[in-house]
Amino acid sequence: MDGQERARREEFLKTQEPLRRNAFRIIKAMLDWCNQTPGSKHFVDEMLHSIFFLGKVNNAPYTPESIVGNEEILDNLKEKYPGPFKFYSTQLPRRSPFSCVMDMVVMHNGQEKEDQIKQTLKDLINGLEERFLVxxxxxxxxxxxxxxxxxxxxxxxxxxxxxxxxxxxxxxxxxxxxxxxxxxxxxxxxxxxxxxxxxxxxxxxxxxxxxxxxxxxxxxxxxxxxxxxxxxxxxxxxxxxxxxxxxxxxxxxxxxxxxxxxxxxxxxxxxxxxxxxxxxxxxxxxxxxxxxxxxxxxxxxxxxxxxxx
Structure with missing residues (x-):
């Protein structure tokens, strides 16, 4: 690979990094909501699988380990949510990750709290970069x-x-x-x-x-x-x-x-x-x-x- 090609490749990889950063922020937010919302663990489980799948098929592929990054959080996720790690490379998600986020927020706030639901999602999105997983x-x-x-x-x-x-x-x-x-x-x-x-x-x-x-x-x-x-x-x-x-x-x-x-x-x-x-x-x-x-x-x-x- 010549110098120009290497530089192009490095520049391209930089443009893909928001996927990893957004994924980590979304996962952390979902874990926080899950701790406050009984009966919501399946939303975290499904979201993790969907994120890991999209990481795998991304133009610059990311493994679950590279997405999560933090070893302590990674070990905790593997223990509590083994399914996404096991099946992200053989099964397709039923929906995109943010759909799981939305369901979590609806359950957390109550379906009748429309303005609150929209505001909660807006607050989350404003802390994320554009394009990936949003x-x-x-x-x-x-x-x-x-x-x-x-x-x-x-x-x-x-x-x-x-x-x-x-x-x-x-x-x-x-x-x-x-x-x-x-x-x-x-x-x-x-x-x-x-x-x-x-x-x-x-x-x-x-x-x-x-x-x-x-x-x-x-x-x-x-x-x-x-x-x-x-x-x-x-x-x-x-x-x-x-x-x-x-x-x-x-x-x-x-x-x-x-x-x-x-x-x-x-x-x-x-x-x-x-x-x-x-x-x-x-x-x-x-x-x-x-x-x-x-x-x-x-x-x-x-x-x-x-x-x-």
Whole structure:
């Protein structure tokens, strides 16, 4: 390696260091919340696995040991949370790390404390560097004004490949089948499938509002969310389908609110069981391709299950 190439490589590695620093700060915050929130250990467990996986597939790979750094904390984590260390190189996460952080904060504060939840996440984010492991938006969905709030955050992945992996994993293992079907209508690109349309229409009286986590401002749905969920928007910008906070938030709503789910069901004649299966097989094939691209060739076809209390 010549001097110029070495200098370029060193400069590139510096740009990746925020992943390690952010991971350590997030882990410490989650351990603190876990100590104050009974029944929340599984959020820490799942978050660790997701972070370790993203460290492994990062352009500059990081091991769990290099992410945690501190030997005392590392030994403690290995003892209390052995699963993430054992499975980060063979199983896929069901969601991105910040989704676990959000669930912890919701449990810690109570789902009705919306402003407090947003402020807690904002305070955490303001101590983190941009890009790595940090969600930019949160979404709140409600059946009606006084009903339970269902939260979601945008993908806290960096770069197109990790995003594609976690979006597909969420479709297969975590999201409500209607949300998964809508996302798979376009996955992995921003092009609608000719043979399958699983998009849905959320009723107009359902609240689905996204907010910028750093600034706190309300945000309109992007064009992708308009296409997926029938949300009214004048935005023209398209994010990768499934990347936005609306996907997770509406998924949680549809899992709990049967009446809303019935009203939102996909109506396209192409949304048949056969075509749904074909879209799933296509998404699985694309997922496998992306895993090969990031040199993750040890997937055992399982998605990580965190240890419960």
């Amino acid at each position: 969600s930019s938006t949160i979404c709140v969905s409600q059946k009606s004004n006084n009903s339970v709030r269902h939260y979601g955050v945008s993908m806290s992945t960096s770069g197109p490949n990790p995003g594609k992996i976690v979006i597909a994993a969420s479709c297969f293992s975590r999201w409500d089948d209607y949300v998964a079907g809508a996302v798979m209508t376009y996955y992995p690109d921003k092009v609608k499938k000719s043979y399958f349309d699983g998009t849905i229409k959320i009723p107009n009286n359902v609240r689905c509002q996204a907010f910028n986590l750093r600034e706190g401002d309300a945000m309109p749905p992007c064009r992708s969310c308009g296409n997926l969920f029938g949300l009214h928007t004048t935005e023209t910008r398209q994010w990768p389908y499934g990347n936005c906070a609306e996907a997770e938030s509406l998924s949680e709503l549809l899992k709990k609110e049967e009446e809303v789910k019935n009203q939102a069901r996909p109506t396209s004649p192409t949304c048949t069981p056969e075509n749904t299966q074909k879209a799933k097989e296509s998404a699985l094939k694309q997922l496998q391709n992306v895993l090969n691209m990031v040199r993750f060739k040890t997937w055992d076809k399982d998605f990580y299950n965190p240890k419960t209390e």
